Amino acid sequence: MTKTTFDLIVVGGGPAGYVAAIRGAQLGMSVALVERAELGGICLNWGCIPTKALLHSATVLRACREATHYGVAGADAARPDLAAMVARSRKVAGRLGQGVAHLMKKNGVAVFAASAKLAGAGKLALDNGATLSAPHIILATGARARELPTLPVGERIWAYRQALAPTEIPKSLLVVGAGAIGAEFASFYRAVGAEVTLIDMTADILPQEDAEISQLARKAFEKQGIRVQTQCAVKASSPTASGVKVVLDQQGRQSEQEVDRVIVAAGIVGNVENLGLERTRVKVEKTHIVTDGLCRTDEPGVYAIGDVAGAPWLAHKASHEAVLCVEAIAGKTAHPIDPLRIPACTYSYPQVASIGMTEARAREHAQRTGGEIRVGKFTFAGNGKAIAMGEDQGLVKTVFDAKTGELLGAHIIHPEASELITGYGVAASLEATEEDLMHTVFAHPTLSETLHESVLSAFGRALHA
Template sequence: MADTQFDLIVIGGGPGGYVAAIRAAQLGMKAAVVEARHLGGICLNWGCIPTKALLRSAEVYHTMKRAAEFGLKADGIAFDLDAVVKRSRAVSKRLNMGVAHLLKKNKVTVFDGFGKLSGKGKVHVEKDGKGVADLAAKHIILATGARARTFPGLEPDGDLIWTYKDALVPNTMPKKLLVVGSGAIGIEFASFFHTLGAEVTVVEVMDRIMPVEDEEISAFARKAMEAEGMKIVTGATVKALKKGKGSVTATIEAAGKSESQTFDRVILAVGIVGNVENIGLEGTKAKVAKTHVETDKWCQTGEPGVYAIGDLTGAPWLAHKASHEGVICVEKIAGVKNVHPLDPLKIPGCTYCRPQVASVGISEKAARDKGLDIKVGRFPFQGNGKAIALGEPEGMVKTIFDAKTGELLGAHMVGAEVTELIQGYGVAMTLETTEEDLMHTVFPHPTLSEMMHESVLSAFGRAIHF
């Protein structure tokens, strides 16, 4: 029989849950993870990782078609969708096995089943409807994640109308695709299928795509995507989806007018809802608001000894946010000194469409809405030697500073590899770096990172190369 008494039990083995358990084990706690489906959670198995594998294949395909620009010859360029998907699934499987290895290495006990609170300090585990274990611990972390949101009349069926899961293992390569929603999930799938040749239409209810991003960056990305042939409709809603034989007719309403268009497939990317059902919250003091569990800055719910992290607790819905919360939560439980609560403004966000988009901190509009006196710097990719050498001259780096203190308030980027560059500004914000520190930092040449330096210089009228 497996042990049933632990110091910490984590319900959910995603990027928040398994990281929390490993950190607990490192701190000398006896930890367990209860996972109903797959270690690594949605991110590793059906989210961040497999989508990046798909997008990488699309990126390589796009580059191959541009071979002549680089003095190369490549004939008969094509893709095998089944092989692309197979590679993506293999990447996820490899990392799933890696998580299992890490948990075993750190002596974390893993229970295969669905876990739920069953009383103070207790967790009941079921598998296929049958009880398999009753566990006890002083501390319990809920890390059950979230799932795709659906609306009446727009329900996915896995065949013609897809969720992100269906889009990861497509049953066909659509010639004409509708993507509902232009957040990170929607715009990444739009980018993937469009790059492979699909005629893609994106419908967004807000007045611009990627609405959480800086307005200028959002507009730049839209212009680049439309220049490539993608159709984007903002300020619009999909009122109905009528399924036919091998197609879907969508009723799209925009500017007070409705029109019907027929598509091969539809991807729904209209947000997510927390997995708060059937996890034993009833009868506890934990509060749920808009499908998400409320917590304090240390991830503590209203129920003593019960914590919640990751997508279950709301935006931003990011794997790295979940992992960091897991560490903070466990370290606070263990009494580690100098634990800092998570500052949402210092969490970088990345969207891996083409062109890539990345940001940290607040937007220019948010800064102005706060009444702050700011300085804004910009530097275009076309002024950077490495970007031109890469054949990627379209993009921009934008930085926002407090004019009085020199504090870096936000950084926003669009263009090739900006998802790798953004962490430089993330470190700068964590260290409370000023514009002077960044100006005195030496950036290597020739690199894309030089644009980060030039953008800072630009904010204070000192840009050299533009």
């Protein structure tokens, strides 16, 4: 007979849900995980992982085309094999999906392939007719791409699923939304030969990033041949014989453009429908479940984590949230997440990574509190390893509290930015000051030396600038 009563039930098997299930099992709870589609969620199957696999294929292709610069002959004739790129991307996602299934089995988590909704205190009704019970139910149902009424998704207008599994490279492509997802797709499709236009309604691309970094990213994109239009929106679209005609509005000036395909990357909305929330005290604001610092909703015994619980919409935030939520349930000391200590990464070319406050936000904070800030900058043009790699374009920027030496923010633009930002993440978590960072010995020659130099720069001590 199938077990139906547990200590903890998790709804959703993405980076939030499956991590919550594992941590619950580690703490001795009997755990069930309910997932209606694929273990690993959107991130593993149709987001973070397959996107990065395609982007790495683009990196290899780019390296081949530039091989003569490094004294390697014959590789510059490399061309993209789109079918092989997509097949490898799907294989990578499939392998990791199997890994999650193995982790569930290893940790004794009961997995139910079904949809679920709350059905009274401590109860969950599955669409297969079963009812599960537990004193603690965690909702980790994730989010989905925001739909735009002017751009209905279909054969020629793509959301992320279609963009990750194309059968051919479009000659021309419009990417709507210049946040992380849009920037990544623009980079990939430009690398494999598409003529790409990237638009956003805000004043610059990557609008959540430091303004100086966003401007450098825009210049880098345009240098690659990506056409960037900001303060621009799609007012209408219509099919043509072979593509899509769109009407763009850029600060009141309308124009028409015809492209083979359109990718819609205009944000996400939380998956809050059909969960039975209307019969509970759970509050929903702007498609996201409202929680406190320990992921509790207003309904006793019901919690929400990950993308469905709101920004920042990052897999690593979701997984960290899962652990703190379960540990709080188990009665262990748990600390709410500090959003300023969560790194954000965009895997475009070049990559952009950041943690903490932008310079503008730090200045506003200082003005309100009567403090001052110090800003340090170091370009990769002064770093030996970057020059040796042929990747000497980019910037590391750090922002400190001038009085206390607290690291308020760090921002990097470089092909290896996502790997470098963790250095500052560790520093922020340990509450390291500028003195701690300046006294740290960084190995030479490494790209990480730029992290050190930027800190030195903030306090007038840069050695190689």
